[in-house]
Amino acid sequence: MASRALLDVRGVETYYGNIRALNGVNVAVNEGEIVALIGANGAGKSTLMMTIFGAPRARTGTITFGGNDITSLPTHEIARLRIAQSPEGRRIFPRMTVLENLQMGASLDNLKHFDEDAEKVFQLFPRLKERLSQRGGTLSGGEQQMLSIARALMARPKLLLLDEPSLGLAPLIVKQIFDAIRELNEKQGLTVFLVEQNAFGALKLATRGYVMVNGNVTMSGTGKELLANPEVRAAYLEGGRH
Amino acid sequence: MQYFVQQLINGLTLGSIYGLIAIGYTMVYGIIGMINFAHGDIFMIGAFTALIVFLILGAVFYSVPVVIALLVMMIVAMLLTSLYNWTIEKVAYRPLRGSFRLAPLITAIGMSIALSNFVQVTQGPRNKPIPPMVSQVYNIGGISVSLKQIIIVIVTVSLLAIFWYVVNRTSLGRAQRACEQDRKMAALLGIDVDRTISITFIMGAALAAVAGTLFLMYYGVVVFSDGFVPGVKAFTAAVLGGIGSIPGAVVGGLMIGFIESMWSAYFSIDYKDVAAFSILAIVLIFLPSGILGRPEVEKV
Numbered sequence: 001m002a003s004r005a006l007l008d009v010r011g012v013e014t015y016y017g018n019i020r021a022l023n024g025v026n027v028a029v030n031e032g033e034i035v036a037l038i039g040a041n042g043a044g045k046s047t048l049m050m051t052i053f054g055a056p057r058a059r060t061g062t063i064t065f066g067g068n069d070i071t072s073l074p075t076h077e078i079a080r081l082r083i084a085q086s087p088e089g090r091r092i093f094p095r096m097t098v099l100e101n102l103q104m105g106a107s108l109d110n111l112k113h114f115d116e117d118a119e120k121v122f123q124l125f126p127r128l129k130e131r132l133s134q135r136g137g138t139l140s141g142g143e144q145q146m147l148s149i150a151r152a153l154m155a156r157p158k159l160l161l162l163d164e165p166s167l168g169l170a171p172l173i174v175k176q177i178f179d180a181i182r183e184l185n186e187k188q189g190l191t192v193f194l195v196e197q198n199a200f201g202a203l204k205l206a207t208r209g210y211v212m213v214n215g216n217v218t219m220s221g222t223g224k225e226l227l228a229n230p231e232v233r234a235a236y237l238e239g240g241r242h
Numbered sequence: 243m244q245y246f247v248q249q250l251i252n253g254l255t256l257g258s259i260y261g262l263i264a265i266g267y268t269m270v271y272g273i274i275g276m277i278n279f280a281h282g283d284i285f286m287i288g289a290f291t292a293l294i295v296f297l298i299l300g301a302v303f304y305s306v307p308v309v310i311a312l313l314v315m316m317i318v319a320m321l322l323t324s325l326y327n328w329t330i331e332k333v334a335y336r337p338l339r340g341s342f343r344l345a346p347l348i349t350a351i352g353m354s355i356a357l358s359n360f361v362q363v364t365q366g367p368r369n370k371p372i373p374p375m376v377s378q379v380y381n382i383g384g385i386s387v388s389l390k391q392i393i394i395v396i397v398t399v400s401l402l403a404i405f406w407y408v409v410n411r412t413s414l415g416r417a418q419r420a421c422e423q424d425r426k427m428a429a430l431l432g433i434d435v436d437r438t439i440s441i442t443f444i445m446g447a448a449l450a451a452v453a454g455t456l457f458l459m460y461y462g463v464v465v466f467s468d469g470f471v472p473g474v475k476a477f478t479a480a481v482l483g484g485i486g487s488i489p490g491a492v493v494g495g496l497m498i499g500f501i502e503s504m505w506s507a508y509f510s511i512d513y514k515d516v517a518a519f520s521i522l523a524i525v526l527i528f529l530p531s532g533i534l535g536r537p538e539v540e541k542v
Binding site for chain 1: 310413415416417420421423426427428429430431432433435536
């Protein structure tokens with residue numbers, strides 16, 4: 001099964017200077033799945049998301065996507081294989097309008113399917129349509145999060161990486177965003193790899209999950225298994241949920 | 243009053259040239275956060291290239307219409323300076339990207355000295371004059387406007403219009419602005435950041451080459467050290483307008499042009515540079531990010 005995974009991360013170690021942030025990580029994402037990666041602050045979740053894109057680059061180990069080794073490809077060429085990311089901190093272009101931010105997302109196809117794809121994105125996040133000519137930097141946190149996901153979708157990705165889509169958002173908006181992710185997965189078969197601190201929401205949404213501690217994957221299983229696991233409950237769910 | 247309008251026209255001419263050079267400084271700063279001190283010398287090389295093309299045209303053809311001569315000079319200068327700036331970025335600046343901030347800055351100063359010495363050695367240390375290309379002067383209500391000045395303003399305005407269109411309305415310009423705001427995110431969206439930076443250097447060089455050609459036509463003379471003072475003035479213009487802002491570069495260029503011509507006309511021509519730099523100091527005390535610069539604070 002692992003060899004036929006869409007994204008396969010094997011034995012990856014990443015360093016910031018001399019500090020090892022990822023410690024031999026193995027993760028696989030199969031086509032059509034929603035895979036959640038949960039863990040505490042500083043466990044290395046976002047580092048893994050960026051390492052997939054070669055920024056920072058993995059010092060050892062391999063990363064393959066659709067059977068191709070992408071470990072040492074330049075970041076923009078990895079993106080051209082149709083992996084899209086809504087990264088940590090959302091990274092909206094602050095002095096570009098919402099429309100221009102979406103156009104940036106569609107730059108791979110030079111805006112060929114722009115109108116059609118934009119319509120789909122507006123169905124998920126109608127709010128963005130009202131804000132089209134507003135500058136990205138002036139949007140609220142939730143709107144920026146929607147824009148960040150929408151921008152990633154504009155690339156027509158085969159694999160969507162989401163880094164903490166619920167961070168700092170009101171519960172109602174979190175639900176809206178999780179519903180949107182589920183809908184994309186069920187209706188369009190989009191493969192999603194998602195990093196979350198909101199472990200409960202993420203594991204409920206996910207087909208499978210991984211738990212990361214100090215740069216290591218310590219546990220994995222289906223979403224339901226992990227939700228029921230006493231260690232996971234003690235560390236990430238109880239107390240965190242209420 | 244006539245005298246004042248006359249100086250306004252002189253200032254506009256000078257300011258156009260400064261503005262064209264200043265855009266190169268401001269764009270490169272915007273995208274990679276470094277001051278390309280060699281940019282003034284790129285301007286000088288543009289002027290020299292135009293001179294050489296002018297001499298070749300004169301030697302090969304019996305007579306060439308002025309418009310065509312100017313056009314050929316500009317295009318060849320643009321191509322050659324683009325090649326220079328592209329190479330400089332590739333060999334001298336790119337390997338230093340990601341190192342400490344002062345490294346590329348010092349390299350740029352070194353590159354500036356290397357370029358001007360290169361021209362000094364290959365073209366000689368003396369002033370290189372050309373015969374006047376355009377000499378018509380029109381008298382409008384007591385104010386004399388030379389055809390040279392009209393050409394400079396028209397060329398500058400049309401170039402700025404094209405440039406504005408590229409930056410604000412094309413996918414290339416969008417990619418440039420994206421790289422300016424968040425290089426890492428641009429790469430995540432499939433933008434080749436290195437290529438975008440190269441194109442930015444090429445665009446800056448092309449504008450500087452046009453400024454160099456206009457400078458040569460206006461003053462009729464160029465020397466290897468001509469990259470320095472106009473370069474520093476244009477850099478001042480970019481800072482005055484707000485470094486990183488393209489409209490700011492144009493506004494700053496015009497202001498420096500006006501200050502210089504007004505000061506020369508009403509006070510003393512010897513101290514015109516002092517006046518320009520004093521105004522810079524005063525503006526920066528009250529508007530630290532320049533006239534059109536944006537403050538650093540941003541909603542995250």
